[in-house]
Amino acid sequence: MTALQNLQPPRISTADSCSSPITCLLSRCGNMSDKKTPTYTLAEGCPIASSSTAQTFRSKNTPASSAKSLVLLQDTQLIETLAHFSRERIPERVVHALAVGAWGEFEVTKDISSLTNAKFLNGVGKKSKVLLRVSAVAPQAGGAETQRDVRGWAMKIFTEEGNQDFVFNSIPVFFIRDPIKFPSVNRSHKKNPATNASDNTMFWDYHNNNQEGTHAIMILFSNRGIPASIRTLNSYSGHTYKLVNDDGNFTYVKFHFKTNQGVKNLRQADADKLAGENPDYHTDDLFGSIEKGDFPSWTLYIQTMKPDEAEKYRWDIFDMTKVWPHKDFPLQEVGKLTLNRNAQNYFAEIEQAAFSPSTMVPGIAPTADPMLQARMFAYPDAARYRLGVNYQQLPCNSPVSPVYSPYQRDGASRHDTNYGRDPNYVNASLKTVNFKGDRGANGVSDGGHEEWVAGKVQGYATEVKDDDFEQPRMFWEMLGRTEPDEQRDLVSNICTHLGKAIPRVQKEAIQTFKKVDAGFADQVQKGLKL
Numbered sequence: 001m002t003a004l005q006n007l008q009p010p011r012i013s014t015a016d017s018c019s020s021p022i023t024c025l026l027s028r029c030g031n032m033s034d035k036k037t038p039t040y041t042l043a044e045g046c047p048i049a050s051s052s053t054a055q056t057f058r059s060k061n062t063p064a065s066s067a068k069s070l071v072l073l074q075d076t077q078l079i080e081t082l083a084h085f086s087r088e089r090i091p092e093r094v095v096h097a098l099a100v101g102a103w104g105e106f107e108v109t110k111d112i113s114s115l116t117n118a119k120f121l122n123g124v125g126k127k128s129k130v131l132l133r134v135s136a137v138a139p140q141a142g143g144a145e146t147q148r149d150v151r152g153w154a155m156k157i158f159t160e161e162g163n164q165d166f167v168f169n170s171i172p173v174f175f176i177r178d179p180i181k182f183p184s185v186n187r188s189h190k191k192n193p194a195t196n197a198s199d200n201t202m203f204w205d206y207h208n209n210n211q212e213g214t215h216a217i218m219i220l221f222s223n224r225g226i227p228a229s230i231r232t233l234n235s236y237s238g239h240t241y242k243l244v245n246d247d248g249n250f251t252y253v254k255f256h257f258k259t260n261q262g263v264k265n266l267r268q269a270d271a272d273k274l275a276g277e278n279p280d281y282h283t284d285d286l287f288g289s290i291e292k293g294d295f296p297s298w299t300l301y302i303q304t305m306k307p308d309e310a311e312k313y314r315w316d317i318f319d320m321t322k323v324w325p326h327k328d329f330p331l332q333e334v335g336k337l338t339l340n341r342n343a344q345n346y347f348a349e350i351e352q353a354a355f356s357p358s359t360m361v362p363g364i365a366p367t368a369d370p371m372l373q374a375r376m377f378a379y380p381d382a383a384r385y386r387l388g389v390n391y392q393q394l395p396c397n398s399p400v401s402p403v404y405s406p407y408q409r410d411g412a413s414r415h416d417t418n419y420g421r422d423p424n425y426v427n428a429s430l431k432t433v434n435f436k437g438d439r440g441a442n443g444v445s446d447g448g449h450e451e452w453v454a455g456k457v458q459g460y461a462t463e464v465k466d467d468d469f470e471q472p473r474m475f476w477e478m479l480g481r482t483e484p485d486e487q488r489d490l491v492s493n494i495c496t497h498l499g500k501a502i503p504r505v506q507k508e509a510i511q512t513f514k515k516v517d518a519g520f521a522d523q524v525q526k527g528l529k530l
């Protein structure tokens with residue numbers, strides 16, 4: 001068996017009979033859970049004799065088998081069916097459009113109640129329902145899933161005090177640390193505005209001139225840049241968040257989900273072959289595994305840092321181009337995520353899901369990381385545009401805990417009772433409302449790092465300094481210690497991609513790599529025959 005054959009995921013069966021272990025997905029299969037035969041109706045309930053006729057006006061002499069006739073405007077069935085089809089698409093996510101998702105549960109395995117009062121993290125053995133959506137960033141929906149790209153990890157934990165979203169990535173650092181660059185870095189990874197094709201010159205030109213992303217670029221072009229399966233990738237918060245305890249004290253934290261299946265990646269040649277043979281490779285693999293009861297799981301770890309340690313630490317903890325090396329801040333186990341249920345319908349449960357770093361429960365809080373602050377605005381803003389202002393009411397997004405938010409009313413597609421007769425203004429004497437806790441949204445906590453004195457409004461953009469190349473250098477050296485040597489793969493992957501950029505841009509990229517390591521730059525230069 002070749003390496004590639006080993007990677008073949010089970011195909012999802014759509015056959016009449018379920019010969020494979022994977023349940024047949026068509027309603028004609030007896031394995032469907034709902035066996036009651038439904039009666040076909042129009043959308044407002046009117047029963048109709050056939051799903052495939054059109055009402056026509058035809059001459060008495062025209063044989064029934066002839067198409068010669070006039071279609072009528074009164075045919076609500078035909079008009080409704082066609083009009084709905086034209087409106088089936090909603091705006092695609094501007095990034096992270098190509099995705100796979102599933103349901104599962106999160107279980108607490110270690111007690112961290114001294115660090116956080118988040119209810120879902122308190123009590124070893126406690127379980128919460130989870131929705132996970134894992135996406136590639138640059139490709140459009142429907143693209144090949146084995147493309148080299150960062151994978152996004154969007155996870156909603158349904159807790160007794162509202163939803164907790166973890167909107168992470170499969171690499172621990174990011175390409176930028178200035179939020180205003182986000183549209184630019186993504187455009188450079190997508191399509192050229194003139195040709196509408198991917199453009200490697202544009203890609204490398206962006207990175208040559210925004211070198212704070214060198215660490216992320218090197219991880220992307222290492223073997224970690226193409227996961228073999230969604231089941232075999234890790235995810236990382238990237239940002240520093242806060243854990244807040246009952247006393248209002250906080251600890252800085254980074255989150256890591258580590259796959260219990262072991263990290264596995266694809267080599268470029270295998271990934272390219274699979275992209276042609278089965279563009280839905282990752283979907284088939286995850287869906288098929290869950291369907292046959294082989295449930296993937298991840299262990300959640302945290303790294304924690306006290307505020308006074310943060311002040312002395314050599315790396316800026318709000319700079320998400322940097323990791324906290326594990327030898328400085330070791331991983332501590334917290335819990336286990338298991339995916340155990342496929343969606344019944346991708347659009348309803350995965351496409352309509354909306355995740356945001358601003359969706360937080362008491363006990364977890366944001367920090368002053370400018371990227372995180374910007375993201376907390378961007379995601380709900382995107383969801384209001386993509387799904388409408390009442391997107392939190394969609395079943396896939398709706399909390400399992402009670403919601404009473406009567407000052408947010410009306411709006412398109414409101415499909416609950418809209419708080420009925422309850423007052424729609426604050427401090428109404430006509431109906432009392434209970435309040436809980438003594439803090440505002442997102443757990444504003446006590447302590448020196450929340451005090452801002454003698455400041456003034458100032459423009460700020462980060463500058464690239466020598467120490468921005470230190471962690472990339474550590475990464476390069478680490479690859480050199482692997483067996484077989486992964487430095488060679490990194491160089492080869494870069495050359496394959498960078499080789500399609502114009503020579504000037506290739507030369508400029510080599511200048512960046514020189515700042516990481518002269519030998520690394522030499523190898524790329526040789527690989528490009530420059």
Ligand code: HEM
Pocket residue numbers: 092093094095096099133134135151152153154167168169174178179180182236237238239353354355371374375378379382383386
């Ligand atoms: C300033 C920086 C960033 C901005 C402005 C931004 C903005 C966005 C937007 C607008 C979307 C589409 C949301 C939608 O249509 O529902 C998105 C998706 C996503 N982003 Fe970001 N992003 C940023 C950085 C990051 C970082 C650093 C990470 C990971 C650490 C990340 C992870 C994700 C994920 C996982 C998704 C997919 C969410 C889903 O499945 O619905 N993003 N981002």
